[in-house]
Amino acid sequence: MQLIQDLIVYYADNAWYVWEQFYRQFLMAAYGVLFGAIVGIPLGILIARYNKLSPWVLSLANIIQTIPALAMLSVLMLVMGLGPNTVVFSLFLYSLLPIIKNTYTGIRNVDHALLESGKAMGMTKFQVLRMVELPLALSVIMAGLRTAVVVTIGVATIGTFIGAGGLGDIIIRGTNATDGTAIILAGAIPTALMAIIADALFGWLERKLTPGKKKKGIFSQDEATV
Amino acid sequence: MPKRIIGTIMLTMTLMLGGCSLPGLGGASGDSVRIGTLGTSESQIMGQMIRQLIEHYTELEVVMVNNLGSSVVQHQAMTEDQVDITATRYTGTDLAGALGMEPVKDPDEAMKIVQREFAKRWDQKWFDSYGFDNSYAFTVSKEFAEEYQLETVSDLEAIAADVRFGVDNSWIQRAGDGYPGFIEEYEFEFPNIFPMQIGLVYQALANDEMDVVLAYTSDGRIAAFDLQILEDDKQFFPPYDTSLVANNAILEEHPELEGILQKLSGKIDTEKMQQLNYEADGNLQEPAVVARNFLEEHHYFEEAE
Numbered sequence: 001m002q003l004i005q006d007l008i009v010y011y012a013d014n015a016w017y018v019w020e021q022f023y024r025q026f027l028m029a030a031y032g033v034l035f036g037a038i039v040g041i042p043l044g045i046l047i048a049r050y051n052k053l054s055p056w057v058l059s060l061a062n063i064i065q066t067i068p069a070l071a072m073l074s075v076l077m078l079v080m081g082l083g084p085n086t087v088v089f090s091l092f093l094y095s096l097l098p099i100i101k102n103t104y105t106g107i108r109n110v111d112h113a114l115l116e117s118g119k120a121m122g123m124t125k126f127q128v129l130r131m132v133e134l135p136l137a138l139s140v141i142m143a144g145l146r147t148a149v150v151v152t153i154g155v156a157t158i159g160t161f162i163g164a165g166g167l168g169d170i171i172i173r174g175t176n177a178t179d180g181t182a183i184i185l186a187g188a189i190p191t192a193l194m195a196i197i198a199d200a201l202f203g204w205l206e207r208k209l210t211p212g213k214k215k216k217g218i219f220s221q222d223e224a225t226v
Numbered sequence: 227m228p229k230r231i232i233g234t235i236m237l238t239m240t241l242m243l244g245g246c247s248l249p250g251l252g253g254a255s256g257d258s259v260r261i262g263t264l265g266t267s268e269s270q271i272m273g274q275m276i277r278q279l280i281e282h283y284t285e286l287e288v289v290m291v292n293n294l295g296s297s298v299v300q301h302q303a304m305t306e307d308q309v310d311i312t313a314t315r316y317t318g319t320d321l322a323g324a325l326g327m328e329p330v331k332d333p334d335e336a337m338k339i340v341q342r343e344f345a346k347r348w349d350q351k352w353f354d355s356y357g358f359d360n361s362y363a364f365t366v367s368k369e370f371a372e373e374y375q376l377e378t379v380s381d382l383e384a385i386a387a388d389v390r391f392g393v394d395n396s397w398i399q400r401a402g403d404g405y406p407g408f409i410e411e412y413e414f415e416f417p418n419i420f421p422m423q424i425g426l427v428y429q430a431l432a433n434d435e436m437d438v439v440l441a442y443t444s445d446g447r448i449a450a451f452d453l454q455i456l457e458d459d460k461q462f463f464p465p466y467d468t469s470l471v472a473n474n475a476i477l478e479e480h481p482e483l484e485g486i487l488q489k490l491s492g493k494i495d496t497e498k499m500q501q502l503n504y505e506a507d508g509n510l511q512e513p514a515v516v517a518r519n520f521l522e523e524h525h526y527f528e529e530a531e
Contacts, residue, residue, distance in 0.1 A: 009510075010510060013511070013515060014515070017512060024250075024251065027251055031251075081308045082291055082294075082303060082308045082309070083289075083291065083308070084248070084251040085248065085251070088248065088251070160292065161295070163290075163292055163309075165290065165292065169292055169293065172265060172293055173267075173270075173513075175423055175425060176265065176266065176423065176424075176425030176426075176506075176507060177425065177506065177507045177508070177510055178425075178429050178508055180425075180507075182510060
């Protein structure tokens with residue numbers, strides 16, 4: 001009971017501060033995924049086209065993913081220095097794998113018959129990509145972005161160790177204070193909330209973008225299950 | 227070929243991100259001052275005071291770089307131009323750490339040396355002390371002290387093999403006033419040594435999870451938990467008067483800063499700092515709030531319009 005009271009008092013006293021850190025952490029995660037998407041989606045399309053490259057690119061992204069977050073931040077810090085940019089860059093690296101992999105999978109899984117009919121209609125390669133492959137792969141790509149966002153929001157928390165701020169600052173403060181459980185929760189709850197909300201939002205987008213949804217009648221069974 | 231592409235992309239990203247600041251995140255933009263602090267409440271309170279003073283008296287934007295791991299990291303951040311000001315620097319720590327010199331027992335002498343050497347070696351201004359010092363102190367609970375009749379650090383020697391000893395992470399490795407130096411001076415060791423975040427040691431002692439801890443004397447919890455400090459009978463620890471350090475580059479760029487930064491010199495004694503620390507650590511106030519309350523209470527904001 002005391003804990004909940006402390007928590008409420010803390011939020012009442014520091015609402016603006018918590019919001020600032022929340023926003024900061026959100027921005028870091030968002031930038032990371034944004035850059036990840038700018039690089040990852042074209043790369044995914046590229047390796048889907050030139051399949052020989054895919055093992056190279058995917059295993060490289062896999063290796064990046066296995067590096068522990070704290071180690072990654074420390075190494076990047078030596079090169080890039082302190083501050084949010086370093087965190088954004090490491091989040092960018094972490095978001096590469098889910099984005100590249102899902103783009104690749106999404107595009108590879110487009111029905112060959114559809115590609116052939118596109119070609120038969122006289123579409124150029126780019127038109128096939130834009131009008132057939134991307135729309136059909138979009139929901140899978142969104143699922144990749146969704147994974148990336150959730151991962152990066154979590155990892156952004158440790159950005160506090162290289163002076164980047166964010167909700168991690170609040171959590172660390174809590175470990176310094178005596179009976180700081182309330183402060184730790186005050187930082188941890190918004191972090192979790194942010195991840196859950198982002199997940200739900202992207203989940204919704206993903207469903208929205210699943211192909212065939214708009215054509216009522218033909219796919220109505222599908223729609224009923226959603 | 228794919229490797230080359232990825233390599234190029236990463237290099238571009240690194241340079242891009244390294245060079246500029248992303249909207250909303252602040253960073254290396256033109257008219258900003260970067261303040262580095264340690265992870266301790268004390269450091270963050272002082273950092274917030276500096277921030278609020280600068281924001282009040284100037285138009286400059288202040289960026290906080292919090293939770294730097296140790297004084298060594300603070301020093302590196304300063305010399306590599308990652309931050310412009312570090313909020314809490316301790317004479318004893320930097321004499322041994324950054325300067326690599328022998329400990330100096332006289333506080334005034336130590337202050338003179340760091341002020342001279344930092345100006346000479348790194349073109350940094352070491353300000354006069356805030357007025358408090360934050361030394362290390364071997365600390366036990368009152369009951370434990372009575373049970374084993376402990377008064378000085380030397381008294382610990384007899385029971386050192388059996389006690390659980392909790393210390394600050396960075397103390398174990400540090401040169402001069404760290405654990406290696408301690409062993410040399412006092413000629414005994416603690417086999418059961420537990421490195422931890424400094425904020426945890428007080429509670430650990432109060433909860434009987436540790437028997438002896440190395441506390442910070444400016445921490446309000448020593449008094450609040452009724453803990454007993456053991457006398458450093460061999461005078462192993464040098465004085466740790468606390469100051470802020472600023473790069474001369476930023477002081478030249480914004481000449482008004484120097485006067486503002488001097489406002490805090492000699493204004494906070496150790497007892498006051500203990501109270502402020504306790505506000506943050508015991509009463510769960512944010513350092514920014516503690517700093518604001520202090521500055522308001524002492525009329526720091528009233529001179530300017």
